[in-house]
Amino acid sequence: MTTTTLSLAQLNAADEAGFVALLDGIYEHSPWVAAAAWPRRPYRTLAQLKRSLVQAVRDAGRERQLQLLRAHPELAGKAAVAGQLTAESTDEQARAGLGHCSPAEFGTLQRLNVGYNTRFGWPFILAVRGPRGTGLSRSEIISTFERRLDGSVEFEFAECLRNVHRIAELRLNERFGFVPEQGNQVWDWAEQLAVHSDPGYAEHGQLTVTYLTGAHRACAAQLCEWMRACGFDEVGIDAVGNVVGMYFGTAETETRGPRLLTGSHYDTVRNAGKYDGRLGILVPMACVASLRRAGRRLPFDLEVIGFAEEEGQRYKATFLGSGALVGAFDPAWLNQVDASGVTMHAAMQAAGLAIADVPELERQPEDYLGFVEVHIEQGPVLNELDLPLGVVTSINGGVRLVCEAIGTASHAGTTPMDRRRDAATAVAELALYVEQRAARDGDSVGTIGVWDVPGGSINVVPGRCRFSLDLRAPTDLQRDRLLDDVIAEADRIFERRGIVWQHETVMRAAAAPSDPAWQARWEAAVAALGLPVHRLPSGAGHDAMKLHERMPQAMLFVRGGNGGISHNPLETITNDDAQLCVDALAQLLDQLALVSSTRPTSEARHAAT
Structure with a gap:
């Protein structure tokens, strides 16, 4: 295996044969991939080179892609033995302990x-060195x-190619002597934060962190500790439990101008993934740590919030944390009770939060340049395009309802079908309508994600059904019509x-x-990394x-692995993609610093917005 460190200068200066030779072994027994990338010098x-090799494979057509898959060895197969x-391949399988x-x-x-080859016609391919x-x-x-092994043929074909590209990425890193240090740190932080999980889930190895539980408070304490270690000047927990870190700029206190706000949330859904929300806190933390190590201050304050x-x-x-910053915390929420009968007011008191101070958390627009957020995509688009980053154009509007249908519980054997008042089947009929109606718009979505028959029994017609409705669309008008x-x-159905x-x-x-201006900054940051700029809307809601x-505000998406799945333990990103997130945010900060340092404060704010 080649051990000499390679440079882009060497590659750019090489003729085609030399270029292919320098990248020998990156794609298994497939020098044609490098040959196709040579004209793009x-x-x-390095990110641009990786993308060019990926594009060469995407452009090659199905037959050549299939040849590439078949060039890879089986895991612990006959060739390995x-x-x-x-x-x-020997090194990679050895690192995974397959020997x-x-x-x-x-x-x-x-x-x-044997089962995989029989079903799909090519060997199972997995980047055994993993996301880290x-x-x-x-x-x-x-x-x-x-x-x-249970996947569809088309999904597996694409997933194997994605794993081929990840294998190539790791090989390229070693060939170039590149280590994604900040990406590793972000990835490790996410793993360590996932140690904290609510009772009932932690025992099963599942990640669940809900508002103001012991696990939630442990996450807040951990984030505070890390922020201090990164070099934030001020770190604290506010009246709703937000973790707030401040990295001051170069201006004196009395002349301090508008600040940049960034961050995301650290609570999770039940049985969650490790990156939803949390990535948007950890990435700016890594940027602050880098600034601090370099002894560098920005010409504006940077405020990072873990909502x-x-x-x-x-x-x-929802949005308790970010909602408090825009004056949208409803005092009536304090009387809500959780599944154990604990009111929000009691939970906040137990956490030591100063509930009376919540109104003081409201931020004023004139104090801020804007808000940016880094987030995992939570969908398949970037993953299917083999693009690590995407720039968000808009966040869909959404509405959520909690509902209950009430019929009559009756004997499943003696109640004729035309005499039943079955609450569950009524909701089932509604679910089919939601599916059809949302699809009619093309880009609207509708989901009944909670479906509960209280005290349900196998031989009883359901008399009650509790359910949820989640409806989303790219404009408020479209959402409201839905x-x-x-x-x-x-x-009509229930009547x-x-x-x-x-x-x-x-x-x-x-x-x-x-x-538009902030979206353009993200676009410029992505382009500066040598990556194509892909724009996409967000179907999910965000802070x-x-x-x-x-x-x-404007957002940057990073692709998720495993088909882009999210709100699921299979949610994942790679350390290299995490590094690109850090690099992109650093690029945006540099852009903003250049604007801010060349204009007086009021002019800088105007230029930023």
Whole structure:
């Protein structure tokens, strides 16, 4: 295996044969990938080179892509046993411990290899060094193998190619002597923060952190500790539980101008992934740590907030953390009770929060340049495009309702079908309508994610059904038309079936188009890394949509692995993509610093917005 450190200057200066030779082994037995990337020189960044190689494969067509997959060896297969792997593959499988399989593990892998090849026609491909680059365990490899064996042909074909690119990325890093130090730090922080989880989930290895539980408060304390270690000048927890870190700029206190605000949330859904929300806190922390190490101050203050609540899991309220900053904390929420009967007021008191100070958290627009947020995409688009970063154009508006349908519980054997007042099937009919109606708009979405039959029994017609409605669309008008149609259809369905129903709106968030100037800054930051600029809307709600009510905002998305899945333990990113997030935010800060340092404060703010 090549050990000499390579440079972009060497690659750019090489003729085609030399270029291909320098990248030998990056793509397994496939020098044509490098040959296709050679005409695209010169390369300014390693990220640009990686993307060019990816594009070469994307442009190659199905048959050549299939040849590339078939060029890869099986995991712990016959070639590995016979010592016939390339040096790169030998090293990777060894790092994952595949040379030390127990007889049972080896037998399982052989069985899976045969089953996979029989079903798909190419070997199972997995970047066994994993998202951190340090190697997956044998149990992780086997469980991933078993899970993906049930995938569709088209998904597996694409997923194998994505893993080929990850393998190539790790090989390129070593060839260039590149270590994503800040990406590693962000990735490690996310792992360490995930140690804290609510009771009932922690025992099963599941991540759940809901508002002001013991795990939630432990996360806040951990973030505070890390922020101080990064070099923030002020760190604290505010009256709703937000973790607030301040890195001061160069101006004196009395002349300090508007500041830049960034951050995201640290609470989670139940049985969550490790990056939703939290990535947007950890990335700016890494940037501050870098600034502090360099002894550098920006010409503006940087405020990083870990919002205490965004998901609406413990109480029927969302955006508690960011909502407080825009004066949207509703005192009536304090009387809400959780599943254990604990009021929000009691939970806040137990956490030592100064509830009376919540109104003082409201931020004033004139004090801020804007708000930016880094977030995992929570969808498949970037993953399918093999793009690490995307620039958000708008956040969809959404509305959430909690509902209950009330019919009559009756004997499942003696109640004729035409005499039933079945609450659950009424909701099922509504669910089908929601699916059809949302699809009619093309870019609207509708979901019934909670479906509960209290005291349900196998031999009882459901008399009650509690359910949720989550409706989203890119404009408020489109969202409201969707809601009106769903409510009207629910009225018709339930009346026809003899069902009484009730509903309560627990969240209504306006659509939030990105500020053009701030979106352009993210675009310039992505382009500076040598990556294509891809623009996309956000179907998910984010803290940015609350801050949008008071100041200009724009978001950066990073792709998620495993098909882009989120709100799921399979949610994942790589250390290299985390590094690109840090680099992109650093680029944005540099852009803003250049504007701010060349203008008086008032002019700088005007230019920023």
